[in-house]
Amino acid sequence: MKTFFKSLTIAVGAAAMFAGIAAADGHLEGAVKARKALMQLYAFNLGQLGAMAKGDADFDAKVAAAAANNLLAAATMDQSAMWPQGSDSTAMAGKTNAKAEIWTTYPAVAEKGKALAEAATKLAGMVGDLDGLRAGIGGAGGACGGCHKEFREKIN
Numbered sequence: 001m002k003t004f005f006k007s008l009t010i011a012v013g014a015a016a017m018f019a020g021i022a023a024a025d026g027h028l029e030g031a032v033k034a035r036k037a038l039m040q041l042y043a044f045n046l047g048q049l050g051a052m053a054k055g056d057a058d059f060d061a062k063v064a065a066a067a068a069n070n071l072l073a074a075a076t077m078d079q080s081a082m083w084p085q086g087s088d089s090t091a092m093a094g095k096t097n098a099k100a101e102i103w104t105t106y107p108a109v110a111e112k113g114k115a116l117a118e119a120a121t122k123l124a125g126m127v128g129d130l131d132g133l134r135a136g137i138g139g140a141g142g143a144c145g146g147c148h149k150e151f152r153e154k155i156n
Contacts, residue, residue: 028087032096035082038074042144045071049127050141053134064127071140072120079113089153097153112147119143 045067051057052064086092088100102109119139126136 028084028092029095031082031084031087032092032098035079035098036096038079038082041074042071045074046137046141046144049123049133049137052130053137059130059133061128064133065124068120068124068127072117072124075113075117075120097155099151099153102151109147109151112143112151115146116140116143 048057048067049064049071052059083098083102085103087096088098088102089096090100119136119142123133123136123140126132
């Protein structure tokens with residue numbers, strides 16, 4: 001009987017440990033999914049603005065304002081829960097392209113996020129006409145690229 005309870009205790013402890021690992025992995029995977037969704041929102045809104053700026057879509061001030069304000073909202077939201085340590089391309093190979101350097105050089109990546117928020121703020125105030133859009137979109141696109149070049153693994 002004593003052996004039975006000892007085995008049961010070990011089994012319950014192991015199950016709890018594996019459940020904790022699974023929950024932690026689930027948290028990391030959820031964070032990666034959330035930030036991928038955020039990047040999709042960035043791309044979608046910048047895509048609308050870029051198409052108008054290039055002349056691939058007719059300029060529409062209402063659509064441009066909505067896209068620029070969406071970009072601004074996304075760029076200025078609290079994203080901290082989307083970036084837990086351990087959710088990088090080394091720890092989660094094949095699931096994310098985020099370099100581990102994001103967490104070891106944190107002040108630098110925070111500056112990149114700040115640059116995007118500032119560029120999105122500026123852009124949102126410039127999209128009232130096509131010339132303003134064309135003048136402002138480069139800063140937002142450059143801010144995205146500046147972070148990706150330094151902190152994202154190349155996508156094949």
